[in-house]
Amino acid sequence: MTDRIETKFIHSTGVDPLTGAVNVPIYLSSTFHQKSLDSFGPFDYSRSGNPTRLALEETIAKLEGGKRGFAFSSGMAAISSAFMLLSSGDHVLVSEDVYGGTYRFITEVLDKFNIEYTFVNMTDLNEMANAIQPNTKVVYLETPSNPTMNITDIEIAAKLAKANGCLTFVDNTFMTPLYQNPLELGADIVLHSATKFLSGHSDVVAGLAVTKDEELGNRLGFIQNTFGSVLGAQDSYLLIQGIKTLGARLGQSSESARTIAEYLHNHPLIEEVYYPGFSFHPGNPIHERQAKSAGAVLSFRLADKKSARVFVEHLRIPVFAVSLGAVESILSYPATMSHGSMPAEEREKRGITDGLLRYSVGLEHPDDLVQDLSQALAQVARRNGLSIAN
Numbered sequence: 001m002t003d004r005i006e007t008k009f010i011h012s013t014g015v016d017p018l019t020g021a022v023n024v025p026i027y028l029s030s031t032f033h034q035k036s037l038d039s040f041g042p043f044d045y046s047r048s049g050n051p052t053r054l055a056l057e058e059t060i061a062k063l064e065g066g067k068r069g070f071a072f073s074s075g076m077a078a079i080s081s082a083f084m085l086l087s088s089g090d091h092v093l094v095s096e097d098v099y100g101g102t103y104r105f106i107t108e109v110l111d112k113f114n115i116e117y118t119f120v121n122m123t124d125l126n127e128m129a130n131a132i133q134p135n136t137k138v139v140y141l142e143t144p145s146n147p148t149m150n151i152t153d154i155e156i157a158a159k160l161a162k163a164n165g166c167l168t169f170v171d172n173t174f175m176t177p178l179y180q181n182p183l184e185l186g187a188d189i190v191l192h193s194a195t196k197f198l199s200g201h202s203d204v205v206a207g208l209a210v211t212k213d214e215e216l217g218n219r220l221g222f223i224q225n226t227f228g229s230v231l232g233a234q235d236s237y238l239l240i241q242g243i244k245t246l247g248a249r250l251g252q253s254s255e256s257a258r259t260i261a262e263y264l265h266n267h268p269l270i271e272e273v274y275y276p277g278f279s280f281h282p283g284n285p286i287h288e289r290q291a292k293s294a295g296a297v298l299s300f301r302l303a304d305k306k307s308a309r310v311f312v313e314h315l316r317i318p319v320f321a322v323s324l325g326a327v328e329s330i331l332s333y334p335a336t337m338s339h340g341s342m343p344a345e346e347r348e349k350r351g352i353t354d355g356l357l358r359y360s361v362g363l364e365h366p367d368d369l370v371q372d373l374s375q376a377l378a379q380v381a382r383r384n385g386l387s388i389a390n
């Protein structure tokens, strides 16, 4: 019998084998005593391995259905470490609306190491197939993408990659293993900003990576230890605690997100809502096939920056901040926050205009969230000299 993922969130970490403690202990030890000159224990130095971090790494590997898990000091540390599997002269194919920090890493760091890249619209498989070059080694994607919620078919992208001898990396931050399992769909490495839903309380900055096979795991483990951007024991503990409640948290937030998406869709001041749960979202059929829910993040467009400003100033409940995936709702302004590191022209091309806002739905009562949106939008209407019925 195999347990469902919600059960795995609670029990994957297990109890402490030494004491039976229900919570994994926080091993605050940088180094470990060895028995003799030639007999070493399982741990020697915490950059190379720490028992609390290992408990987390084994947990995420089980949850994603992979062989090896790795915990890093941030999502960007996980992502950039995975890219270090590449060598000078290689080429990567990247979906064009990746996270702003990933875009910056590829264009400003990888570039310096003579690693070439092409950004493509991965919702278009022809475009993707045509962009693969003889030296392409990695296909990198994020689905749903941030913040415009474009959907890439993971299975087809991974097949195409494999047929061309490339690895597939998937940033699974938005869906988490609760809703989407890229390794089952053919990906080779799953990456997470665990800062978001996995930890869930706006308290930890962390990254996770899971490899599908042992050999790739050994290579990434070597980079983790060599580059050294590992997650500390206390943060590993906090992240384990966050993961236990992921099913309950993300389940409720995703239900509320649907209510909010529908409300916004019907509001006359909202020009567009990006939410993969709408049947008319162009990526909806693919998303429904590869993921179990539309998740808890949506974006929407007001007419312009002035409207966005009035709206943000009057919204009462969400915190206005970068980040997402927490118990509190988080509103952000991609143009200057998550995608501030992207040139204006590139942003506009991706639909990240001055009226676009991203809403990560938390655990507040959905009726309160809708009421709050309604009163803030009424203020926008008033400032714009409009009268609306909502």
Ligand SMILES: *Cc1c(COP(=O)(O)O)cnc(C)c1O
Binding pocket: 074, 075, 076, 077, 099, 101, 102, 142, 146, 171, 173, 174, 192, 193, 194, 195, 196, 205, 206, 207
């Ligand atoms: C936040 C985020 C990252 C970067 O993670 P950090 O933990 O902030 O380093 C990468 N990808 C996505 C989709 C994100 O939302």
